[in-house]
Amino acid sequence: MAIIEVNRLTRAFGDFIAVKEVTFSVERGEIFGFLGANGAGKTTCIRMLIGLLAPTSGEARVAGFDVYTQPEQIKRNIGYMSQRFSLYEDLTVRENIRFYGGIYGLSNRAIKEKTAELLEELGLTGVRDERIRSLPLGWRQKLAFSVAILHDPEIVFLDEPTGGVDPIIRRQFWDLIYEASAQGVTVFVTTHYMDEAEYCDRVSIMVDGRIEAIGPPGELKRKFGVDTMNEVFLRLARGGAETAAETAAQGGGG
Amino acid sequence: MNAFRGFVLKEFYHILRDRRTLVILFGMPVIQLVLFGFAIRNEVNDVRVLLVDPSGDYVTQAIKSEVLASPYFEGVGHQTREIGIERTFQKGRAKEAIIFEPDFAHRLAHEGVARVQVLTDASDPNTANTILAYTTSILQDYRRRLASGPPGGVRIVPEVRMRYNPELKSVFLFVPGLIALILMLVCALMTSITITREKETGTMEVLLVSPLKPAQIIVGKVIPYLVISLAIVSVILTLARAVFQVPMRGSLTLLMLECLLFIACALSLGILISTRSRTQQTAMMVSLSGLLLPTVILSGFIFPVSSMPVPLQMVSHIVPAKWFLIIVRGLMIKGVSFADIWQETLVLAGMTLFFLAVSVRNFNDRLA
Amino acid sequence: MRTILFLLQKEFLQIFRNRAMLPIIFVMPLIQLLVLSFAATFEVKNTTVSLIDEDGSTTSRRLVEHFEASGYFTVVHRTFSTAEADAAMQRGDVRMILHIPPDFERDLRLTGTAPVQLILDAQDGAAAGVVQAYAARILTAYSRDVRVDFVVPPPDPVAQPVIDVVFSHWYNPDLNYQFYMVPGILVLLVTMIGTFLSSMNVVREKEIGTIEQLNVTPIRKRDFIIGKLVPFWILALVELSAGLVVAKVVFHVPMLGNLWLVYGLTGVYLVGMLGLGLWISTITETQQQAMFISWFIMVVFILMSGLFTPIESMPGWAQKLTLLNPIAYFIEIMRRVLLKGAGFWDVQAQFWALVTFAVILVTLAVRQYHKVSA
Numbered sequence: 003m004a005i006i007e008v009n010r011l012t013r014a015f016g017d018f019i020a021v022k023e024v025t026f027s028v029e030r031g032e033i034f035g036f037l038g039a040n041g042a043g044k045t046t047c048i049r050m051l052i053g054l055l056a057p058t059s060g061e062a063r064v065a066g067f068d069v070y071t072q073p074e075q076i077k078r079n080i081g082y083m084s085q086r087f088s089l090y091e092d093l094t095v096r097e098n099i100r101f102y103g104g105i106y107g108l109s110n111r112a113i114k115e116k117t118a119e120l121l122e123e124l125g126l127t128g129v130r131d132e133r134i135r136s137l138p139l140g141w142r143q144k145l146a147f148s149v150a151i152l153h154d155p156e157i158v159f160l161d162e163p164t165g166g167v168d169p170i171i172r173r174q175f176w177d178l179i180y181e182a183s184a185q186g187v188t189v190f191v192t193t194h195y196m197d198e199a200e201y202c203d204r205v206s207i208m209v210d211g212r213i214e215a216i217g218p219p220g221e222l223k224r225k226f227g228v229d230t231m232n233e234v235f236l237r238l239a240r241g242g243a244e245t246a247a248e249t250a251a252q253g254g255g256g
Numbered sequence: 257m258n259a260f261r262g263f264v265l266k267e268f269y270h271i272l273r274d275r276r277t278l279v280i281l282f283g284m285p286v287i288q289l290v291l292f293g294f295a296i297r298n299e300v301n302d303v304r305v306l307l308v309d310p311s312g313d314y315v316t317q318a319i320k321s322e323v324l325a326s327p328y329f330e331g332v333g334h335q336t337r338e339i340g341i342e343r344t345f346q347k348g349r350a351k352e353a354i355i356f357e358p359d360f361a362h363r364l365a366h367e368g369v370a371r372v373q374v375l376t377d378a379s380d381p382n383t384a385n386t387i388l389a390y391t392t393s394i395l396q397d398y399r400r401r402l403a404s405g406p407p408g409g410v411r412i413v414p415e416v417r418m419r420y421n422p423e424l425k426s427v428f429l430f431v432p433g434l435i436a437l438i439l440m441l442v443c444a445l446m447t448s449i450t451i452t453r454e455k456e457t458g459t460m461e462v463l464l465v466s467p468l469k470p471a472q473i474i475v476g477k478v479i480p481y482l483v484i485s486l487a488i489v490s491v492i493l494t495l496a497r498a499v500f501q502v503p504m505r506g507s508l509t510l511l512m513l514e515c516l517l518f519i520a521c522a523l524s525l526g527i528l529i530s531t532r533s534r535t536q537q538t539a540m541m542v543s544l545s546g547l548l549l550p551t552v553i554l555s556g557f558i559f560p561v562s563s564m565p566v567p568l569q570m571v572s573h574i575v576p577a578k579w580f581l582i583i584v585r586g587l588m589i590k591g592v593s594f595a596d597i598w599q600e601t602l603v604l605a606g607m608t609l610f611f612l613a614v615s616v617r618n619f620n621d622r623l624a
Numbered sequence: 625m626r627t628i629l630f631l632l633q634k635e636f637l638q639i640f641r642n643r644a645m646l647p648i649i650f651v652m653p654l655i656q657l658l659v660l661s662f663a664a665t666f667e668v669k670n671t672t673v674s675l676i677d678e679d680g681s682t683t684s685r686r687l688v689e690h691f692e693a694s695g696y697f698t699v700v701h702r703t704f705s706t707a708e709a710d711a712a713m714q715r716g717d718v719r720m721i722l723h724i725p726p727d728f729e730r731d732l733r734l735t736g737t738a739p740v741q742l743i744l745d746a747q748d749g750a751a752a753g754v755v756q757a758y759a760a761r762i763l764t765a766y767s768r769d770v771r772v773d774f775v776v777p778p779p780d781p782v783a784q785p786v787i788d789v790v791f792s793h794w795y796n797p798d799l800n801y802q803f804y805m806v807p808g809i810l811v812l813l814v815t816m817i818g819t820f821l822s823s824m825n826v827v828r829e830k831e832i833g834t835i836e837q838l839n840v841t842p843i844r845k846r847d848f849i850i851g852k853l854v855p856f857w858i859l860a861l862v863e864l865s866a867g868l869v870v871a872k873v874v875f876h877v878p879m880l881g882n883l884w885l886v887y888g889l890t891g892v893y894l895v896g897m898l899g900l901g902l903w904i905s906t907i908t909e910t911q912q913q914a915m916f917i918s919w920f921i922m923v924v925f926i927l928m929s930g931l932f933t934p935i936e937s938m939p940g941w942a943q944k945l946t947l948l949n950p951i952a953y954f955i956e957i958m959r960r961v962l963l964k965g966a967g968f969w970d971v972q973a974q975f976w977a978l979v980t981f982a983v984i985l986v987t988l989a990v991r992q993y994h995k996v997s998a
Contacts (some may be wrong), residue, residue, distance in 0.1 A: 297938060346960060375792055541644075
């Protein structure tokens with residue numbers, strides 16, 4: 003059974019339609035890449051799914067709950083890491099973990115255990131009493147991810163999690179994602195780094211508020227007859243909707 | 257030069273787009289002017305008074321009706337026994353009690369002396385003092401009319417003339433202060449915040465590597481606020497003139513020049529603060545506590561400087577608004593000429609040069 | 625319930641970690657209390673006088689001595705020319721011209737009355753009124769004194785009846801102006817700290833982006849608002865205590881009422897003002913906006929609160945407006961309880977008004993705070 007089901011989901015801001023009748027589903031346990039250029043509507047879509055923004059029309063269910071009527075139940079079952087930095091810079095590593103653990107209702111003992119475990123895993127034990135402000139960006143981002151899955155959510159939503167960090171840190175970050183996925187967490191990740199798309203089980207590509215292609219990276223590359231996801235993306239983005247559909251049809255025929 | 261013009265225009269757009277702040281910038285002086293002009297009065301009126309009259313004869317009736325007829329008093333109760341006054345004061349139901357002694361008319365007629373006890377709620381000492389004076393004068397006037405034959409004592413009659421402001425309107429006092437306050441708010445607070453914000457968000461570095469010279473950047477940031485503050489000064493002056501009949505007895509041109517001087521002073525303070533603070537919050541708090549509060553409290557805006565303790569009077573000398581207020585009041589209300597205010601102008605000009613020099617040095621050290 | 629504890633812990637950590645703000649929160653208010661209480665006075669001392677004594681008699685000199693001995697007036701300029709005296713006032717050197725006409729003493733002897741001219745610089749109308757009252761009192765007192773020296777018939781007690789006015793100023797017999805101002809300024813401090821800090825708080829989380837992270841947690845709106853409200857509530861009460869100590873130790877303000885009552889009422893009042901701050905915070909986008917709006921509301925509330933000028937003197941419509949001003953109620957309460965020893969029943973009308981404000985403002989804040997944007 004799909005853990006995220008989206009049917010003709012739409013969001014308008016005045017005359018501007020940011021997300022146009024988007025339909026897709028995400029299976030339990032998969033790593034789903036949500037791709038698109040800046041301004042394609044990715045963030046708007048993710049904000050509707052996590053209950054930060056009310057949809058204009060359409061349907062969506064996340065972890066079995068309806069986004070219109072049960073946003074608070076959804077929030078109990080998801081984790082979220084935004085493109086804007088989400089930890090408190092004036093608090094220490096440990097204080098941040100404790101705070102987020104606390105508001106998700108973890109018991110004091112669970113918080114203590116989780117903290118130790120997490121610090122160990124990330125190799126942050128030495129800086130656990132440092133303020134976040136003094137840590138390098140890459141460390142902070144890894145910590146933010148770990149905090150987002152601290153309460154063992156069913157799904158974690160990552161909005162551009164690797165913006166602005168170097169390739170080595172990005173690689174390490176994806177190791178964390180795989181690890182979480184191996185423990186059964188569904189990962190929903192937006193990015194505009196096309197090399198990262200290759201790491202996903204399935205991807206969707208959004209152009210101007212619509213999903214123009216969806217499928218495993220290998221399948222999409224075959225369909226478009228190219229070697230990298232980057233080229234798939236360029237075709238879709240450059241050609242616009244019609245050419246893309248044409249190419250896809252030709253690829254499918256040949 | 258073209259780049260510079262574009263930059264200034266961009267700054268204008270920034271300001272004009274933030275409607276809420278703009279509404280407050282123009283609305284605040286207008287509302288304050290209206291409050292000071294119509295609502296806020298220093299004089300004491302309609303004081304609630306409790307009358308205690310055990311005798312209830314023709315003399316006390318006559319005195320009571322005179323008290324109640326005066327605009328200063330408003331009767332809240334009338335009783336024949338002296339009880340419950342403490343409670344009345346504590347509940348705030350009256351601020352004064354006038355207590356006549358028993359057999360008032362009889363004593364006055366036969367013994368020539370009758371006693372009135374006046375109790376005031378002196379938790380507000382100014383009001384207490386003033387209403388005591390009012391009450392005494394009503395009683396003495398009544399007595400004088402009662403007297404027959406030549407008066408027993410001598411009387412020195414004060415002929416009082418209230419110069420510059422015969423109707424004692426408080427707007428006259430507040431308009432110049434309001435101008436100083438608004439100029440400080442717009443020029444110092446707003447500039448310091450906007451420059452700090454560019455630093456905080458990192459856009460200042462982008463500007464510094466552009467072909468614009470650092471001095472041009474600062475001037476460009478400052479020009480819109482200069483224009484806005486001149487506009488606000490004009491609004492205040494027009495309103496003060498049209499609605500509240502505040503006079504403009506001196507030279508308007510000179511007043512505008514002095515305003516420009518004060519604006520320059522405030523702007524250089526704003527720049528100085530922005531070169532020293534890292535975050536908007538710090539800039540805001542330093543401007544609020546270091547500039548706006550002294551402008552309100554220590555400049556003579558509301559409270560006369562000459563009545564303050566000596567240490568505070570000394571501190572007031574370094575508040576630019578203090579000197580500016582003397583100038584503006586002189587020009588508007590008293591109609592002085594430049595010969596009467598050249599010293600204050602010189603002090604202000606000196607301060608401006610000093611702040612400007614310090615901020616230029618700081619700016620070169622820290623920004624460029 | 626447990627969630628609130630975590631929120632509180634976090635807010636306190638953040639407050640105490642902000643080195644730049646700590647002095648502003650804790651030291652500034654006390655400095656303000658000291659400076660304002662000394663500076664905010666409508667008493668008028670040291671009025672500078674230009675004297676034109678055209679009489680030059682013993683009587684006129686005695687009159688001038690009376691003026692100087694009162695402590696309110698200082699003669700800094702003597703002249704025989706009105707033009708010179710006017711110029712001195714124009715320059716701002718003197719605030720009053722005392723003009724004693726020729727034949728002052730003679731007129732007084734012969735007719736029993738004589739005029740003196742007082743010309744006051746009335747730019748500050750209220751101050752001029754006060755100076756006039758001082759001068760009138762000195763003249764009356766002097767008339768009484770001078771009677772003894774003159775050959776006037778003793779008054780016939782029946783033809784010249786006397787109304788003897790005995791007065792006493794309750795609660796503040798020495799008319800100490802600071803007693804009146806300090807409780808009001810305390811209100812100001814508590815209000816400023818509460819409203820400014822709370823109004824900047826939520827909007828700050830908006831600016832740095834952490835609010836999003838909180839909004840995707842299952843945190844309840846009610847818990848969130850409580851978690852934001854309580855820290856500033858506690859801070860403001862700490863400020864109040866420090867302020868009360870200063871009021872007692874430095875200004876010797878009498879505290880007749882029950883201090884627990886003061887704290888209880890302040891607690892209710894603060895809930896309302898913090899609600900106001902949080903409401904401002906939820907409707908604004910930047911800290912700058914939040915600060916401007918709170919500043920604007922504060923200025924209007926304070927001017928209309930009766931702190932500096934009596935509410936009874938306002939015109940009717942303005943007095944009605946003060947019914948909507950929580951600061952006005954609270955200043956009234958503080959003055960009554962501290963200075964006059966009023967008990968709960970004496971201030972219950974104001975108490976219920978404060979409760980109403982608290983309920984309305986907190987409801988507004990809770991309703992305005994949306995976890996989901998529309």
